[in-house]
Amino acid sequence: MWVLHLKRGIWPIFKKNLMGETRGWFLELLSTIAVPLSFFLAFGLGLRGDIADVDGVPYMAFITPGLIALTIQLEAFRSGSWNLWLSIRHHKTIDEYRIKPISMADILVGDVMSGFTLAIIKGSLVAITLLLLSPFTLTLPKLLAFLAMMLPGAVMFTCLGAVMGVVFRRPDQIAQIQSIIITPLLYLGGLFFPISRFPQAIQNVLVWVPTTAIFEGGRQAFLAGHCPLQMLIGLWVLALIAFFATVAWCEHQLRH
Amino acid sequence: MTVAPEASTPVKPYGNKPNHDGIVVRDLSKCFKSGNHAVQALSHVSLEAYSGQVLGILGSNGAGKTTLLNILTTVTRPDAGEAWVGGYSVLTQAEQVRQRLGVVSQDDRFDTYLTLWENLSLHAELHGMPKRQFVPRIERLLKQVDLYERRNSYVELFSGGMRRKASLIRALIHEPAILFLDEPTTGLDPVARRQVWDAILSLRVGRTLVLTTHYMEEADQLCDTLVLMDKGQVLTSGTPTQLKQQVARQQKAALGGQALWQCRFSQPVAGQWLESLQAKAPAGSVIKTPKEDTLHVMMPLENSHWLWVWAASLPQNTLTAIEQPLPSLETVFFALVDKPIALNEDLVSGGLV
Numbered sequence: 196m197w198v199l200h201l202k203r204g205i206w207p208i209f210k211k212n213l214m215g216e217t218r219g220w221f222l223e224l225l226s227t228i229a230v231p232l233s234f235f236l237a238f239g240l241g242l243r244g245d246i247a248d249v250d251g252v253p254y255m256a257f258i259t260p261g262l263i264a265l266t267i268q269l270e271a272f273r274s275g276s277w278n279l280w281l282s283i284r285h286h287k288t289i290d291e292y293r294i295k296p297i298s299m300a301d302i303l304v305g306d307v308m309s310g311f312t313l314a315i316i317k318g319s320l321v322a323i324t325l326l327l328l329s330p331f332t333l334t335l336p337k338l339l340a341f342l343a344m345m346l347p348g349a350v351m352f353t354c355l356g357a358v359m360g361v362v363f364r365r366p367d368q369i370a371q372i373q374s375i376i377i378t379p380l381l382y383l384g385g386l387f388f389p390i391s392r393f394p395q396a397i398q399n400v401l402v403w404v405p406t407t408a409i410f411e412g413g414r415q416a417f418l419a420g421h422c423p424l425q426m427l428i429g430l431w432v433l434a435l436i437a438f439f440a441t442v443a444w445c446e447h448q449l450r451h
Numbered sequence: 452m453t454v455a456p457e458a459s460t461p462v463k464p465y466g467n468k469p470n471h472d473g474i475v476v477r478d479l480s481k482c483f484k485s486g487n488h489a490v491q492a493l494s495h496v497s498l499e500a501y502s503g504q505v506l507g508i509l510g511s512n513g514a515g516k517t518t519l520l521n522i523l524t525t526v527t528r529p530d531a532g533e534a535w536v537g538g539y540s541v542l543t544q545a546e547q548v549r550q551r552l553g554v555v556s557q558d559d560r561f562d563t564y565l566t567l568w569e570n571l572s573l574h575a576e577l578h579g580m581p582k583r584q585f586v587p588r589i590e591r592l593l594k595q596v597d598l599y600e601r602r603n604s605y606v607e608l609f610s611g612g613m614r615r616k617a618s619l620i621r622a623l624i625h626e627p628a629i630l631f632l633d634e635p636t637t638g639l640d641p642v643a644r645r646q647v648w649d650a651i652l653s654l655r656v657g658r659t660l661v662l663t664t665h666y667m668e669e670a671d672q673l674c675d676t677l678v679l680m681d682k683g684q685v686l687t688s689g690t691p692t693q694l695k696q697q698v699a700r701q702q703k704a705a706l707g708g709q710a711l712w713q714c715r716f717s718q719p720v721a722g723q724w725l726e727s728l729q730a731k732a733p734a735g736s737v738i739k740t741p742k743e744d745t746l747h748v749m750m751p752l753e754n755s756h757w758l759w760v761w762a763a764s765l766p767q768n769t770l771t772a773i774e775q776p777l778p779s780l781e782t783v784f785f786a787l788v789d790k791p792i793a794l795n796e797d798l799v800s801g802g803l804v
């Protein structure tokens with residue numbers, strides 16, 4: 196069991212990944228905010244008159260939590276996959292860390308943790324930007340409830356990314372997975388509209404998809420300040436399983 | 452904990468723990484398979500290096516040098532055989548081995564999006580060093596290789612040679628007992644190369660150093676023991692002089708009863724000495740002056756006593772040595788790796804063959 200092999204390597208690896216991100220932070224910040232901000236302006240402001248309130252909530256407020264969640268999950272997948280891919284295939288630093296007196300589990304845990312931490316940080320930056328532009332005010336309990344729903348999603352997407360980073364040899368393969376799997380998962384999960392607008396047959400499928408819980412649950416937490424308990428527990432259980440399984444699987448793959 | 456976390460399929464420990472804390476390699480084999488194509492990168496490699504020694508591994512491209520180093524540094528797992536580094540098994544005690552390792556890999560592995568300082572301190576932290584210990588040490592090492600001014604630059608902006616130097620000092624931060632250097636001077640300018648040579652010679656005290664190189668001069672100057680590899684096998688090993696003598700013997704046989712002698716003088720060779728030698732030398736002898744104070748004589752072995760007769764007739768203290776010159780290490784390499792044996796490069800360059 197990899198937990199038994201953990202040593203002091205997690206923190207240095209975690210720190211190094213975050214340090215790498217502070218480089219060119221201004222452009223990084225702009226590129227993180229650009230997509231959700233564009234959606235916000237296009238749908239929230241541009242189509243304001245054309246889209247009615249959704250379930251009694253102004254559309255602008257309705258999509259705000261969705262756009263923050265989108266940023267977090269995309270970022271989690273991005274850093275989860277690229278951190279490992281670069282280290283294994285490009286910089287080859289994985290072999291450099293391997294010969295230090297730490298374990299492979301340290302490296303993987305450090306990588307996954309920095310992945311979802313970064314995602315939450317970037318999500319928060321988007322949240323601040325969008326909240327400055329909308330009349331909506333966020334109270335602390337609402338924020339905490341929202342983060343409680345976001346964090347397990349971020350863990351899952353970082354783990355999914357990490358597995359992709361280990362599996363694929365070419366960078367374009369990761370981009371393909373992002374287009375084929377990640378984007379539909381995110382966009383169909385109730386980001387722009389409640390899934391109750393879908394035909395019943397599709398709804399029956401979507402309720403089983405974790406992203407639905409992330410978006411629906413996140414929105415409820417964000418707007419009303421309480422987490423749907425079932426979704427919350429389900430997401431956390433899934434996230435923990437994903438975390439343990441991912442580290443174990445990657446550790447196995449990267450042995451020698 | 453003595454079991455390596457990455458120990459996948461347990462390889463049966465081979466023999467007993469060696470009684471010294473240098474490097475012991477016994478019967479290592481490694482085959483790389485991809486699809487239906489297989490490369491036997493190492494087959495039954497055995498060698499030994501003691502603390503205080505510099506072991507040089509020579510061999511053509513693809514000979515298996517890096518693969519061997521990867522196994523000894525616990526990066527790659529062998530298919531068969533066993534190795535001990537610093538007294539610990541690389542198969543079952545990887546953790547202890549890693550604590551004692553310093554490695555300069557062939558491809559400089561850096562997080563290029565971080566600065567040099569960030570890279571170096573990360574590696575010190577991974578070795579569990581406290582900040583007050585590693586900061587002065589990194590500063591001192593950076594100054595030694597003239598990289599101190601560049602410590603806050605991103606590594607991706609570094610030239611090849613600068614990365615090489617950075618790799619070297621990174622391997623030294625935690626003062627390892629065993630150092631592996633995979634082509635440490637490739638891409639360095641002559642000044643930097645000398646610096647690295649000096650560093651290697653000063654580091655050897657109390658440490659075991661293993662280096663690979665394609666520069667024969669470097670191997671000759673730095674290494675106490677050399678291992679010559681080809682196609683994953685050890686061809687021969689020994690001190691540089693032993694290897695040269697081995698090849699000199701083979702060449703002697705190839706020269707068919709002829710022998711080459713080198714006479715060294717304390718002053719330029721005078722014309723009348725040469726004339727007297729030509730007069731005394733047996734028929735068929737070849738005499739050349741490759742340098743103005745050096746003379747090469749090739750003559751049948753059974754007649755070579757003439758040389759001493761002639762030497763006795765010279766003014767005192769002019770002739771300093773009569774010797775059979777050993778081939779250079781480069782000749783050794785050509786002779787042993789590039790079979791069939793190439794006739795003495797040194798003789799050719801001396802103009803005798």
Ligand SMILES: Nc1ncnc2c1ncn2[C@@H]1O[C@H](COP(=O)(O)OP(=O)(O)OP(=O)(O)O)[C@@H](O)[C@H]1O
Pocket residue numbers: 483484485490491492510511512513514515516517518519557
């Ligand atoms: N990971 C790998 N997968 C497949 N083949 C490999 C791998 N690593 C090495 N080889 C093969 O093993 C052989 C030995 O390679 P190695 O890198 O050890 O040579 P080397 O002696 O270090 O050569 P060079 O002087 O060029 O550095 C080569 O044929 C190489 O193609």
Ligand SMILES: [Mg+2]
Pocket residue numbers: 516517518557633
């Ligand atoms: Mg090599």
